[in-house]
């Protein structure tokens with residue numbers, strides 16, 4: 001038993017609930033996606049046992065190793081940069097891909113999904129702050145990209161994702177989250193056919209600000225499992 005894990009989870013849930021309350025939102029509408037990269041399988045089993053069934057991994061290999069080691073009923077989600085040659089191996093194994101960031105990847109997902117006769121739910125990753133070190137489309141290109149992706153019948157865009165810059169004071173990234181929220185609103189207004197159900201934003205360092213700015217999927221690792229060892 002990792003009692004720290006249970007305590008950490010309760011603390012995170014409490015902080016989410018308070019942030020939701022400040023924003024006049026219902027905390028039930030916010031999914032806590034536990035980011036399990038570099039986390040041992042027995043700890044992942046334990047958090048699943050505590051009721052957290054949405055788990056995120058950022059590397060395909062690690063994801064594929066872990067899936068068979070956990071009970072069925074987990075919603076595995078791919079949150080990291082995705083190479084085209086890895087797409088095939090995750091088809092049907094993840095409930096959401098958070099990191100669609102380029103046309104060549106969209107084409108590959110479409111091809112693999114069509115062969116399997118399935119529709120793959122995705123989020124478009126946006127590099128709101130324009131950081132060189134991060135993946136994601138520039139905000140200015142998202143609308144055009146989406147209008148092209150809607151022609152791919154086996155891909156269902158469900159929303160947007162961003163990774164905010166790391167800052168000491170999370171208040172500093174509020175404009176980043178607000179910009180993603182505004183972009184989703186703009187997309188909805190311009191094209192009613194494109195679904196903007198999910199805003200995946202907010203991590204350990206900044207999730208409360210993200211909740212205040214409309215996030216409904218929080219990707220949280222170290223606040224739950226402690227610092228990662230690389």
Ligand SMILES: *Cc1c(COP(=O)(O)O)cnc(C)c1O
Pocket residue numbers: 035037058079080163203204205219220221222223
């Ligand atoms: C690792 C990771 C997270 C979680 O990071 P923490 O700061 O540990 O909460 C969230 N999103 C992505 C894409 C990640 O790779």
